[in-house]
Amino acid sequence: MRRDGNELAIEARGVRKRYPSTGAGEPPALNGFELTVARGGVHGLLGPNGSGKTTAVRIMTTLLDLDEGEVQVAGYDVASEGRQVRRQIGLVGQYAAIDEEMSGLQNLMMFGRLSRLSIREARRRAHELLEQFGLAETGSKRVSAYSGGMRRRLDLSVALIVDPQILFVDEPTTGLDPAGRRDVWDAIRTLVRGGTTVLLTTQYLEEADQLADDISMLAHGRVVAGGTPAELKAQVGDDWIELVPRETADIARVAELLAPWASGEIRSAHGRVQLPVLDRTNSLLATASALRDSGIAFEDISIRTPTLDDVFLQLTGSTATDPLADQTAASPA
């Protein structure tokens, strides 16, 4: 079905989309959205809530009309060749779009039949997918009894029934616990090895970092930066370890002891030491063992990560706040 000479999975140019319910003074959901995704691998679309991620996915999967611009998916135009586009794609939306009153197997059978498989083929494929996603034992149980992670995996497997060329995954781990999140990540990695192109949206920097080969950062309805995770993180700044000694007098000594692990300038202010690091977990272990024998008592030691807000403040050119100054920063994990 691939059109000759088209090596791009997705190409979006100048897309504008304003919902009819948007107020006159408010900006459109997408405002000059541009995206180029090559075939193969995971492309991350990273942005905070309200940046237009879901709108972009809904347009690319033909669920939503665009106002202006052009989008090609698998070489087909989403506006005029919707049916062809739908034959090439799979969609995993923000909510697990599966029937709770049916079993996992019944869900897969139904969507298999709707994807033009024969009954026998649909059953074979259903069992294959249940096996692949670790749901073989619970396949005959009703979905309402599944955990969040299991639902997500079933949702993913439904999208894979006919082996789509391009899979859209919209915030797959929102609301999942760490174990469920890891399961979903593993499932996505498996897919990519099979040759599927994945477009993943997420608001978690860490998730994009874990999964994506390339990232486009979305803010206010347009892509504001792109590159590999490493390139983007370099723009944003490093993680840091924050230490609060019990005695303020110890601050200078702590900074001196930790200097070998610093990836940048160590800051000491407000009774804390802030140590920028490249490898968060190993640095924490190394610094902890260096401090253990020092005899210094600590109120608190924690790893901090620049939040997406920090990233976007920096990338959108607004008054770039120093991430180290943000004391409420929390790791997304």
Next chain:
Amino acid sequence: MTTSTSAPDRPTDRFRWLLADTWTIALRDFTHWRNRPGIMAFGWLFPVLMMTVFIALLGGVFGMATGGSYLDFVMPGILTMTMFFGLEGTMTAISADASKGVTDRFRSLPIGGLAVVAGRCVADMVNSAIGLAVTALAGLAFGWRPDVSPPATVAAVGILLLLRFAMLWVGIFVGLRVKSQEGITAVQVLVWPLLFLSSVFIDTATMPRWLGTIAEASPLSAAATAVRQLLGGGASPGGETWFTDHASLLAVAYPALLIVVFLPLSALCYRHLRR
């Protein structure tokens, strides 16, 4: 791995796929029934429960004005109510699919939108036909003795299922428009005044004249009165007004009007999902 999704684009193929997809989507509801038989049985028996309440508790009071047996009077009304309740079933199913993303998933598949609606239609009509049969059988067990001639029975069943078909389109429209559980609950409460402000349970002759006329003008009254006239449920209630004289005509015209209004509105709602 299965990659062969050959394009069935000839019209005959399209029609064949439409039928196959419609059946697959209807089968989904039938699977629900099998997975939770208790809930389904309750749905089919609820009209019987209502019937028992009306006959045992209220029959003496409401029945006084009807002259004949209250059972013969109320059974066509109970059957009308059974069809009217289908509105809630359709609305709830459509609303749940839309809010849980199932509708979007259907829309992301290379199937026609018509199959999704047709599948819902088949499942809901079969569901209501079962409800109708259960209620009618229960009525017969209670001692209801309608004048059954085959043509009259066919006509009565036809009128009732036509009302249900109209409720299908109202239900699709409301289900797509109402997004919250609160909205669904509001509709579930609002069906009751509509049922009582009609000749479904109560002879309109017992109402003040102006209220009785409003009640007789209800589409539910038209269906109930038409079924009464066909199956011999006593004399037309409330005497001879234009509405009771033309009940059979209205029992067809009202649903037809509802379909003419709500079918395009529902289609428009589906299209508006793209905006």
